[in-house]
Amino acid sequence: MQQQTLAKPAAYAGVGLHSGKEVEITLHPAPVDTGIVFVRTDLEERTEIPAVAANVTSTLRATTLSMRDVRIFTVEHLMSALHGFGIDNCRIEINAEEPPVADGSSIVFLDLLKNAGRVQQDKERREIRIDKVYRIDDGERFVMAVPYDGLRVSFTSLNERKLIGVQYHDFILTEDVYRKDIAPARTIAYEKEVDALRAAGLGLGGTLENVIVYNDEGWLNTLRFEDELVRHKILDLLGDVRLAGAVKGHFIAVKSGHELNTRLAKAIYADWLR
Template identity: 35%
Template sequence: MKQNTLKDNFTLRGTGLHTGLEIEVTFKPAPVDHGYKIKRIDLEDQPVIEALAENVVNTQRGTVVGKGDVVVSTIEHGLAALYASGIDNCLIEVNASEFPILDGSAAEYVRAILATGIQEQEKEKDYYIVRNKIEVSDPETGSKLTLLPDDAFCVNSFIEFDSYYIPNQSATMDSVTDFGTEIAPARTFVFVREIQKLRQSGLIKGGNLDNAIVIYERKLSQNELDEIADELNVPRHNAEELGYLNNRELAFPNEPARHKLLDIIGDMALIGKPIKGRLIAIRPGHKINNHLARLIRKDIKLNEVQPPVYDVTAEPVMDNNRIRELLPHRYPFLMVDKIIQMTDNYIVGVKNITTNEPFFMGHFPQEPVMPGVLQIEAMAQTGGLLVLGRLDEPERYSTYFLKIDNVKFRHKVVPGDTLIFRVELTSELRRGIATMRGLAFIGDKVISEADFTAQIIKNK
């Protein structure tokens, strides 16, 4: 899968939920590896904030990112629409400290993305692949998020409130292809009993019955309810009649649970990569969502490149016979058993280490350890297959080392290990010169790494 951006700009206009201002937000195409960035065009120096989990500064009633004194809030609906639509790179320009609330859902964002179109870019997507269970919890609220391995990004959301109308609800998204119809139209919701406190905190100045589900489930005096209605500039309501106070019916019977799922997707967009994993959320909220997103961001920073996924039952991209056709190496110096993945920019190879490897006879008889130089040689052979696979008549060429830099060995390699090599081109192939970065893994651990330069020469 390639990275994606928008084909063109699109602009949406509406009221800010918390500021009450009339706001304009414009989504623009961006280059590869740009990610999501938000520019405050209403400020003199037009500061740009990277939409990443570590830049979240508030989660009280929405997700707020900041840089110094500059903040932008209520970004989750727009980011959820981008993320679920498969858009990796986008510059967002906004003329206020928040995005417009629109109808309280992500539906308008999705419609605008579909109308504008999606542009495929030249570089591969970089997924965050969940390999082990990750769990965060908050004993005070009873919230818990569990992230599990899966083949795609899936979410199960369960909500619980002390309310007759939504005591508990659940919603599921098994595929992001369902987002536009099943999740995006779900609106944000608020209880009438919360409105006064929110107003006193200077929030929801732009809230009304058109951009939120308003739930009246605990009786107030008529005077109190009239005061709230007048502040929100909405019709007064009979204090004896409990229920939903909206101008239009619920889009789904479980619309609040679906909206919580929408918020989760918007908050997970802040990890900066598409996820392959299933998220099970019990009583989710922006605070705990951000906690999980920050943990993932730390893992991404610690692991520059995620370990390749190795399915031993999958058909290889190149078997040993094809490798022998491309590489001149033979026993005992052919160090790659098969290739399991290959794109224009990187390749993944496998070497099974057995006790019968000839180098164990002398390195060392009593404690067999694979020499580090042979690990680098195996990386180079893997990289050679990537380069040769791009040529016409590859069997007529050979690759030779010119330079090796930044070599590190982290763990021993012994009989029984399976080495997985991931080698990536770090620059375009020019004049027969290729620069590459190689990493060797055993399971999830990086065993060795190196940067190397090779020359491709036509055989005489």
């Protein structure tokens, strides 16, 4: 396949999930081999932060990219949408340090990209095809990548609370599958953890409009899928592994989160650089 970029700019405004701050983003077409690059427009020096695994500096409740002392955090939903829509080159101008949360999923970003359209460019895409087994394991959780002719994700979520319990899904990714079965899945929080998160300066922009909240009795809002949690985990994984590049392979995970996902992306990216 040829590399792809947007046909025209696309803009969106909202609040950041963790910062709670108003933010505007504009996604611009970019030349071949640019990759995905975030540009902080609110700073005097417009620092550019390439969205690559080597620039991941934190995975506390979100994936953070940094360049020197400038950062962008909670990039995973937007990166997932770019992955699902097959965009290789894009400059993302952003006037704060966190993209908008939108509705807590990636469907808003996917629609934004679709409305902008895409164009093929005059250079072949350099796909990273997994040709060996990668495994990141912390003894309780793991994520791995194995060779596969395409893109596939198999994810098992294990939650100690009976309301959720064990959730599993396996998807062979196409653009239609991503849009219908993954992109609408929203981020999820346990009600008793919300106050602690906010005390730590996290989740300040979270509401029942952009986060699914549950307690020991049930859900505080209506689910889009019975297994929305594991679908959102897959959404996050696709955003995190996109930091390694346009990857093809079978990703298998049990209880994985941003830390393990990005460690896997870093291992793949390091091999790709050689």
